[in-house]
Amino acid sequence: MKIAILGTRGIPANYGGFETFAEELSSRLVQHGHSVVVYGRTNNIRYEGTCYKGVRLVLLPTISHKYFDTVAHTFLSACHVLFQDVDVVLICNAANSVFSFLPRLAGKKTVVNVDGLERNRQKWNALGKAYYRLSERLSTFLPNAIVTDAKTIQAYYQDRYGKRSYFIPYGADSSRLESRDCLDRLGLEPEGYFLYVSRLEPENNALLAVQAFERVATDKKLVIVGDAPYARDYIARLRSTSDPRILFPGAIYGAGYRELQSHAFCYIHATEVGGTHPALIEAMGCGRCVLYLDTPENREAAGDAAIAFTKSPEALAEKISAVLADPGLRADCQRRAVERIGKRYRWEDVTAEYERLFRELLGNKAQSQPSDDRARLPSDASAQEGLPNDHQAALKSESLGSAGRRR
Structure with a gap:
């Protein structure tokens, strides 16, 4: 054809x-x-x-x-x-x-x-x-x-x-990328950071992720990956955080993006508009533990293979703390995520x-x-x-x- x-x-x-x-x-x-x-x-x-x-x-x-x-x-x-x-x-x-x-x-x-x-x-x-x-x-x-x-x-x-x-x-691919070039450039260690990826627009709730992470006591970092051509004021508000653990490397594609997904301790998905979000199922395909904003579309994609949170910094901070404190919970999500992507996506x-x-x-x-x-x-x-x-x-x-x- x-x-x-x-x-x-x-x-x-x-x-x-x-x-x-x-x-x-x-x-x-x-x-x-x-x-x-x-x-x-x-x-x-x-x-x-x-x-x-x-x-x-x-x-x-x-x-x-x-x-x-x-x-x-x-x-x-x-x-x-x-x-x-x-x-x-x-x-x-x-x-x-x-x-x-x-x-x-x-x-x-x-x-x-x-x-x-x-x-x-x-x-x-x-x-x-x-x-x-x-x-x-x-x-x-x-x-x-x-x-x-x-x-x-x-x-x-x-x-x-x-x-x-x-x-x-x-x-989505059900595979990891073991190389670490992008991590080295950003000064990151494998499983030493939480990852958020999206266009930095209000309904994708990057600010919610920032505010939640600011409430959590951890040595790990939060990496906010993304950009948007028509949201400069919103991006400036995000970058105004005084928390040195939160990084804003901009938009990253290709191998660098896959490296960040593959080595993240946990992936945070906070978008609320759209159908099946690529970054959500790509993170699951990499075998990452995922925390997702509880919307019908996100729930459909994640199923029982990820952890839902409601739309508030307090609720997300609670889930972040939970996966930090419970290695078994995180490992179970990782296993279920790979299985779900292999069957459905x-x-x-x-x-x-x-x-x-x-x-x-x-x-x-x-x-x-x-x-x-x-x-x-x-x-x-x-x-x-x-x-x-x-x-x-x-x-x-x-x-x-x-x-x-x-x-």
Whole structure:
């Protein structure tokens, strides 16, 4: 098959989850014999080649502004791909749904990976939130199909819009990186630090992690990895801490990121908006003990393989102290984490499900039937399968217009 991936900043990944997703999926699709092109932004990608890991790269300009960066680039990409020899166009981010009809004009099958409920991010003003809400609705009929990477989000689209979606989760590796180059540069010792990784935006709660750690008596450090192009005031507030144990090395990708994940004493996951968060399952795949903010999406990914905390510095500080005091608790979480990722979040399985979906859309149904229920279009009854009862009730409430209250 000939496949194009739009809607990300491009590869090699150097920003966030969608970029890592594009790199991991596209490179594996190439290994499986498909032809893949990934569109990237000239204001983000510094890689000078036209091909990366066998994936063809197309870089196009955009408008470097919080409200226009994504949609301006995706519009240009959708126009460009109209004239390319591709069978399937995969568009990332529900905000780009408005352009998903364009490739269809040229007879190409179009899929949108909607991610989470992005309109709940604090960085968006009322107009931005309204655009995301409109984009959610557009995603239910403009593309040929939509993909959700968490069952909680799948159930939301089913309940609110009556839209059936393909559930295909994000992927993670179940392996450690034993090298320590990044640790050496930062002056860190293996298992001598707690790790937090995310874009440094308010709803990702890095400040909560900082405030919690300040309350804990330990010689270990807290490493806050990440950055954000439109959150300078928030980042300045984070860095104003007087605790010398807390480090801010900025954004780290590739081998350095994997080294930090592999050697952390514990990983803190505090995000509250989105579907399946890459850093959460990547930390679990590395066999790390994980403390996670208790939201339906995070709970779905972590299962019984991690430790939940409520949204307060005191609650997180209590959990940090617990894993410091109980080696057995930490070891049990590490073992369960690796087992869970190996069963549910393997990149090879994710790639196979996308292949099945693309083939089904192209009419090759004999080759496209899923091996399990993950990628099938769910019946109304099964859309909420596997969700906790309290979240099923919350989804009912949200469908009546109360989406913001469960965050």
